[in-house]
Structure formats: structure tokens, C-alpha cells
Amino acid sequence: MKQNFTQTLTTLLKKQNPWALSATVLAQSQDKAVLTTGNKTLVAYTKQLTDKLNQTRKAPVDAKVVAESGKYVVQKEQAGNQIDAAKLASAVTKAVSSDKATVTVSTAYTQPKVTSTSATLKKAAKELSQIASIKAQVKITNKLVTIPTSKLQSWLSYDNGVQVDLAKVEAYTAELANTYNTYGKTRTFKSTKRGTVIVPAGTYGWTILQTATAKNLVAEIKKKAKTLPKKCHGKAPATTAMAQISVAPMWKWM
Numbered sequence: 644m645k646q647n648f649t650q651t652l653t654t655l656l657k658k659q660n661p662w663a664l665s666a667t668v669l670a671q672s673q674d675k676a677v678l679t680t681g682n683k684t685l686v687a688y689t690k691q692l693t694d695k696l697n698q699t700r701k702a703p704v705d706a707k708v709v710a711e712s713g714k715y716v717v718q719k720e721q722a723g724n725q726i727d728a729a730k731l732a733s734a735v736t737k738a739v740s741s742d743k744a745t746v747t748v749s750t751a752y753t754q755p756k757v758t759s760t761s762a763t764l765k766k767a768a769k770e771l772s773q774i775a776s777i778k779a780q781v782k783i784t785n786k787l788v789t790i791p792t793s794k795l796q797s798w799l800s801y802d803n804g805v806q807v808d809l810a811k812v813e814a815y816t817a818e819l820a821n822t823y824n825t826y827g828k829t830r831t832f833k834s835t836k837r838g839t840v841i842v843p844a845g846t847y848g849w850t851i852l853q854t855a856t857a858k859n860l861v862a863e864i865k866k867k868a869k870t871l872p873k874k875c876h877g878k879a880p881a882t883t884a885m886a887q888i889s890v891a892p893m894w895k896w897m
Contacts, residue, residue, distance in 0.1 A: 679736075686732050693728040700725045705757035708768045710796045715771040717764045720755035727753045767801035774805050777867055781860065783823050783851070790815070798864075807864050813857040820851040 703723035708715050730751035738746050757764065779790040794815065800806045826848030832840045 680733070682732075682736070685735060686728070689732040689735070690728045693726045693731060697725040703753055703755040705755045706759040706761060706764055707757070708764055708771060708801060710775070713775070713792055713796075715768040715775065715796075717759050717761075717768050719759045720757065722755070723753060724749075725753045726751050770805055771799055771801055774864065774867060775799060779864065781819065781856075783819070786823075788819065795864075805865065807861045809857060809861050812861050813853060816851065816853040816857045816860070819856075820853050824848070824850045826850045 701723040702725050704721040706720040707718050709718045726748060730753075731746070731748070734746045734748075734751050738744075775792060775796050777795075779795050781788045781790065798808045798811045798815075800808065828848065830842050832842065834840050
């Protein structure tokens with residue numbers, strides 16, 4: 644005598660928890676699938692899965708301070724759709740415990756670590772804007788060379804205070820040296836009887852000590868960053884407040 648259990652098994656299969664892959668289902672059993680937090684198999688699987696999926700997904704972007712129209716502002720963070728393996732494993736664990744067949748993946752998205760509400764970013768934007776608004780000048784003998792605002796901004800960053808990129812400042816002093824150095828260059832003079840006289844390059848002239856000048860300039864900018872007022876008092880708005888840095892370059896006789 645044979646019995647057909649197809650209908651009975653089909654009914655039980657529909658009632659079975661889809662997450663309980665390793666659970667033994669018995670007729671009329673009320674057991675629920677149990678998945679403990681931190682299950683090594685699940686953690687390894689979600690890690691492998693998210694590594695593969697995230698290759699074609701967009702990563703979140705943290706909020707940051709950027710230069711804009713001559714001042715610094717906090718640029719808002721951007722959401723992405725990459726999946727956090729730990730969050731996904733936690734979501735699956737909760738779904739199994741609640742007898743749910745699906746997981747809302749968006750709840751496991753990786754979030755930006757830094758947001759535009761960050762007090763640190765706001766402080767950085769304020770201090771960088773203040774230092775970028777100064778009138779920075781280099782004094783070369785009797786000539787004052789004003790450093791362009793865009794150039795000054797490109798030197799600045801913020802890491803627990805205003806930082807100045809020495810390498811970029813050195814590149815700028817190299818530009819100054821190329822323009823104002825007289826040593827090794829042909830020069831022209833106006834004489835009363837012979838008109839313009841061309842003097843070929845020789846062993847006489849002046850040259851800027853580039854590294855020393857760059858270090859002095861960085862030191863002066865940092866000094867101004869520490870001494871600028873936190874608030875502007877009086878009738879003049881903060882945007883009109885100016886500070887001048889005068890750095891005398893160092894020269895040597897050749």
C-alpha cells in the first residue's frame with residue numbers, strides 16, 4: 644500500500660521559514676529558525692556578497708570644506724548606495740528572527756562619515772575664509788608683490804588648525820626668483836648718451852634665497868591665522884577686514 648504525501652509536503656514547504664536553510668522541518672512543528680548575531684558563516688557570506696555588489700555601486704562622499712568665490716564653505720555630503728556588510732548581516736539576522744522573507748537593502752547602505760553639520764568643518768571654513776581674505780604681500784627690495792587670492796587659497800588646508808603647504812609656497816618663490824633675480828641674466832639700462840645699453844650676464848647680481856623665503860612666508864601666514872580676530876566689531880563688515888603680510892625676501896651677493 645502506497646501513500647501520496649505530495650500535497651502535505653507542499654503545504655509544509657509554504658509554511659517553512661525561507662531563512663532556515665539548516666533547520667529540520669517536521670509535520671506540525673512550531674519551531675522558528677534562530678540565527679545568532681555575529682554568525683561566522685553569515686558574516687563571511689555578506690562580506691563576500693557586498694564586495695562583489697559594491698564594485699558597481701556608488702560610494703558615499705563625506706562633507707568637506709571647499710574654496711568658492713574667494714571664501715571657504717562646507718560642501719554637503721552625498722549619499723551613495725554601497726552596502727555595509729555588517730549592517731546587512733544584522734538586517735538578515737533580524738529578518739530571520741522575525742520570520743521575514745525579505746530584507747530592505749537600503750537600510751544597510753554605507754553612510755557618509757562626515758556631514759555638513761560637523762562643528763569641525765564649520766570652524767575650518769570660518770578660519771580658512773579669514774586667512775584667505777588677507778592681503779598677502781612679498782616685499783622685494785622696494786617692490787611689493789601681492790599674492791593672488793586664488794594662489795593663497797591653493798596653499799591652505801585645515802588639520803586641527805590652518806595649515807600651509809610649504810612645497811607649493813616654494814614653487815611660488817621659485818616663480819618670484821625667475822622674475823626678479825638679476826644674477827646670470829642679461830640686463831638693460833638707459834644711458835644719457837648711448838640710449839639703451841645691454842649688459843650681458845656676468846658674475847654680479849642678486850638672487851632670492853627661495854627655501855628661506857618660502858619658510859618665512861609660511862610662518863607669517865600661520866602667525867596671521869592665529870592672530871586674526873574671531874569676530875569683527877564696529878561698522879565695517881567682516882568681508883572688508885584686511886590684514887597685510889610683508890615678508891622681506893633674503894638675498895645673497897654673488
